[in-house]
Structure formats: C-alpha cells, structure tokens
Amino acid sequence: MTSKKKKVDIESLQRPSVEMLYADEIALLIKQDKDKPKPMGWQMTPDSVVKFVLGDKKLDLKPKFVGTRRFIERCVVALATNRGLMLIGEPGTAKSYLSEIFTAAISGDSTLIVQGSAGTTEDDIKYSWNYALLLSQGPTPASMVPAPLHDGMSQGKLVRFEEITRCPLEIQDTLLSILSDRVMTIPEFEESEKTLYAQAGFNVIATANTRDRGVNEMSAALKRRFNFETVHPIQNLKQERALVQNEMQRRLDRAGIPVRFSDDATELLVTTFHELRQGKTMGGQAIEKMSTVMSTAEAVEVGYASSLHAYYFGASSVKPDHLVDNLIGAALKENEDDLKKLRLYFNQVVKGRKGDHWQAYYKASKGSLGTDKS
Ligand SMILES: Nc1ncnc2c1ncn2[C@@H]1O[C@H](COP(=O)(O)OP(=O)(O)OP(=O)(O)O)[C@@H](O)[C@H]1O
Ligand SMILES: [Mg+2]
Incomplete structure (x- = not known):
C-alpha cells in the first residue's frame, strides 16, 4: 500500500531523489543489516552500500553506477574515517550522482547539499538567521536557520559539497576546523549552547571538476582533511x-x-x-x-x-x-x-x-x- 502511494507521489516529480527511487532496496538492506556491526550513525553496512551502488543479482538490487568494486570500496571506507571524501574528475563522469547514491544509502538523505560557486557564503554553509525572530527573541535556536552543514552535524548525516573548488578559498576554509574538530561554534548563542558537536554519521562528500577552476586551488590544509578519489570516464x-x-x-x-x-x-x-x-x-x-x-x-x-x-x-x-x-x-x-x-x-x-x-x-x-x- 505505502510503496504504491509513494510511486504515485514521485511520478509527478521531474527528478526524484535516489532514496525515493530506490526506497524498497534501501529498506531491504536496512532490515537485513539491523543487527550487523556498522560504522556509527550509518543505516547499513559498508558491504551493503557497495552492493547498493553496483547492484546485486541475489538481492535484486539494480546497478546504479558503472565502476570497479575496488574504487567504490575505497570511497566507502573513506566515508567511515574522520576525513571527508573528495571526488574529482572530468565533467559528466557521475561525481554528483555517485555522491547522491552514497548519501542516500548511508544516511537515507541526499538532500543536504551546499552548491559551491563564486557567490557561496559562510551563511550558505553553516547557518543564517530569521531576522524577524532575531529582532523579537534575540539569537536563539528558534531564530536560527540551519544550513546543510549544521543539519548534517546535528542529525548525524552526510553532507554533499558540490563543486567545492569554485568557492573562494576563505569559504572553503570554513570547513577546516569542522572537519578536524567535528565542532561548529555559534558565537551568537549563550555560553551553554555555543558549541555544536557533530553526531556520529556526519561527514562530507565534496565534488570538484578538473575542467573548472583547478583542484590545485584548494588550500593544502583542506586537502589534508579529505581522501581524494578520481572518477574516470567509462572505459568499456x-x-x-x-x-x-x-x-x-x-x-x-x-x-x-x-x-x-x-x-x-x-x-x-x-x-x-x-x-x-x-x-x-x-x-x-x-x-x-x-x-x-x-x-x-x-x-x-x-x-x-x-x-x-x-x-x-x-x-x-x-x-x-x-x-x-x-x-x-x-x-x-x-x-x-x-x-x-x-x-x-x-x-x-x-x-x-x-x-x-x-x-x-x-x-x-x-x-x-x-x-x-x-
Ligand atoms: N560511471 C557511470 N555510472 C553511472 N552513470 C554514469 C557514469 N558516467 C556517467 N554517467 C551518467 O552521468 C550522469 C550524471 O552525471 P553527473 O552530473 O553526476 O556528473 P558530474 O561528474 O557531477 O558532472 P559535472 O562535473 O558536470 O558536475 C548519470 O545520470 C549517468 O547518466
Ligand atoms: Mg556534478
């Protein structure tokens, strides 16, 4: 009944998300992995994530990405570490799509996205304010408008950072302390609420296009906080x-x-x-x-x-x-x-x-x- 209803809902969407399209596959894997050891905050095991990405005949999972198992395994392991995952490569090699598949499988939500551009600000990444509430109540959790990184940290989910090298360096550097300390400071809040500690399950998947502004334009400090993986065009x-x-x-x-x-x-x-x-x-x-x-x-x-x-x-x-x-x-x-x-x-x-x-x-x-x- 429910899956039928879902289908009707997503049919009118121009582009349903991976977690909508493959809700049944994700539910099956979560159920199967219920008592298995998995990285904290993940809804399925690394092995199931790989199967979800590459497909599995026995479990009737559709292949979604064409690539080698070793490459996908490396990416999944990277996401379980305390460093982010950086997918780099030529345009149109499915970097964004792959990050959508990973976030859908691991966190059940592929929508926490920061879109990198020359105009990206710290507010787009961390948080901003509802000014009416800010004026009436002051800086409280209610008057704060969380941005994707804040949501990912508080909900223990993966955050996607698209085209990170298109952001100015100082904006990229916003991630530095967050990726190493896993903490966001909100100076406007009272002392007891100033620090947001990331919940288990939080990490960042960034993508960068080698044809746009070079990956070299990322600071060395930030590079050290990511595992780099190159996505190659399909050879076969x-x-x-x-x-x-x-x-x-x-x-x-x-x-x-x-x-x-x-x-x-x-x-x-x-x-x-x-x-x-x-x-x-x-x-x-x-x-x-x-x-x-x-x-x-x-x-x-x-x-x-x-x-x-x-x-x-x-x-x-x-x-x-x-x-x-x-x-x-x-x-x-x-x-x-x-x-x-x-x-x-x-x-x-x-x-x-x-x-x-x-x-x-x-x-x-x-x-x-x-x-x-x-
Ligand atoms: N190896 C692959 N496996 C699956 N789909 C692929 C693969 N390579 C390309 N595609 C196709 O590319 C589409 C997604 O491209 P996507 O936008 O994710 O690329 P991108 O690398 O993020 O490009 P850009 O650098 O322009 O942002 C998929 O919907 C699929 O049709
Ligand atoms: Mg892309």
Whole structure:
C-alpha cells in the first residue's frame, strides 16, 4: 500500500531523489543489516552500500553506477574515517550522482547539499538567521536557520559539497576546523549552547571538476582533511552502451514517450562519444579530440533529445538524422574548431565504416554538417 502511494507521489516529480527511487532496496538492506556491526550513525553496512551502488543479482538490487568494486570500496571506507571524501574528475563522469547514491544509502538523505560557486557564503554553509525572530527573541535556536552543514552535524548525516573548488578559498576554509574538530561554534548563542558537536554519521562528500577552476586551488590544509578519489570516464564501450540505453529508456518511460531507440542508434551515439572523448577509434586510429567534453552524461542527453525530436516530429523511431542534429548542439559549445574536428571524424571514420546504419549516419551528416564539402 505505502510503496504504491509513494510511486504515485514521485511520478509527478521531474527528478526524484535516489532514496525515493530506490526506497524498497534501501529498506531491504536496512532490515537485513539491523543487527550487523556498522560504522556509527550509518543505516547499513559498508558491504551493503557497495552492493547498493553496483547492484546485486541475489538481492535484486539494480546497478546504479558503472565502476570497479575496488574504487567504490575505497570511497566507502573513506566515508567511515574522520576525513571527508573528495571526488574529482572530468565533467559528466557521475561525481554528483555517485555522491547522491552514497548519501542516500548511508544516511537515507541526499538532500543536504551546499552548491559551491563564486557567490557561496559562510551563511550558505553553516547557518543564517530569521531576522524577524532575531529582532523579537534575540539569537536563539528558534531564530536560527540551519544550513546543510549544521543539519548534517546535528542529525548525524552526510553532507554533499558540490563543486567545492569554485568557492573562494576563505569559504572553503570554513570547513577546516569542522572537519578536524567535528565542532561548529555559534558565537551568537549563550555560553551553554555555543558549541555544536557533530553526531556520529556526519561527514562530507565534496565534488570538484578538473575542467573548472583547478583542484590545485584548494588550500593544502583542506586537502589534508579529505581522501581524494578520481572518477574516470567509462572505459568499456559495451558497458557505456548498456548504461546509456538503460538511462535513456528509464527517462523515456517516465515521460511516457513510446519512441524506439534501436541498438544500431545506440551504437552510433555511444561510439561517437567514446571515440571523440578518447581521441582514438575503436580500431586504434588516432583522431583529434574535441575541446568540448564528450561525457557519458552528454551522450544520454543527446540520445534523449534525439528521441524527443523523433517523437514530437512524427517519427516512430530515432533516425541517424535526429542523432546528427542533436549531436551538433551538444558538441559545438567551446570553440569553432570543434566543428572541423566533427566533420573530420565523419569524413575519416564514419564514412569508411561498414553497415547500413553507419552509412545512413554519414549521409545524414552531409546535410547538417556539410561533411562532403571539406
Ligand atoms: N560511471 C557511470 N555510472 C553511472 N552513470 C554514469 C557514469 N558516467 C556517467 N554517467 C551518467 O552521468 C550522469 C550524471 O552525471 P553527473 O552530473 O553526476 O556528473 P558530474 O561528474 O557531477 O558532472 P559535472 O562535473 O558536470 O558536475 C548519470 O545520470 C549517468 O547518466
Ligand atoms: Mg556534478
């Protein structure tokens, strides 16, 4: 009954959280781990967290992230220590998604998020005030508006700090004493209430993008308070294809769009992204890398956009023309040279490939990219 009701609720949401989508899996693991030893404040064991992330056939858990077990184990161990976890890597490698999965599994709540930007202030991280109450009552717990770090410490939950290196250094340094002493001081409160001690279960997962402001711009003191893990793009084409296909299908189902995305279309889409990202073809031929990030996340976006394009403009399945048109919008963001590189890819690689779908793909590129003209 309850799970049915939940489903109705989340169906109207644009993007339900991981703990909503996989509530049944989380409940199962919590129940199974009830009497097992686990890190204090965690709702399931480290082993169950790994299974939740990577999937488990026996327990009927869906795989959510494609990566090695060793990598996930290292991350889980890091979260159980007294240091935070820093996920770094290229854009679109699922750093944010992975931190959402971890927080959903470990704390049951992935929503304590600080979004790092040039404008992030200490108030966004620690706490601010309800000014009407502050004026009438003075600085009391009731007039305080806790920010995610305060909530995470008082409730013993993991806090996500997105794009931490985009924050000014002095804001990043707000975390220093909190991560080492696990204490937040609130000077405005009376002596007896000044100190907030973190409950067991609190820790921080930060993400940083290696393409934006460098990770180097983090202070050495802060770096020492994190375990660093690099999230790599998916190396295996077959796994990437399966992921893109599943993710796209999930989105199309949710949107109620019955358009067909064939295996051939998935092959064209994912191979193009994979090869342009790696700077070499599956056969080992070197090609020019694009300056735009050709991430798996982008491939999913292009596939989804192509499906909408097909569906709303009268086609029952996604055709190479839809792919080429939407590929251009995603690939040509950074600089004009990328257009040349994309044309070259079609002329040098796609044109020579065997198979009707590859030839149709090349033909489609003539109209939109003018490939036969260069
Ligand atoms: N290894 C992977 N496992 C699962 N999903 C992946 C993987 N790599 C990419 N994805 C796709 O990427 C999407 C999430 O990308 P996300 O926004 O988390 O990336 P990011 O690394 O945080 O990017 P950015 O640096 O731009 O913030 C997922 O929804 C999924 O479709
Ligand atoms: Mg991100």
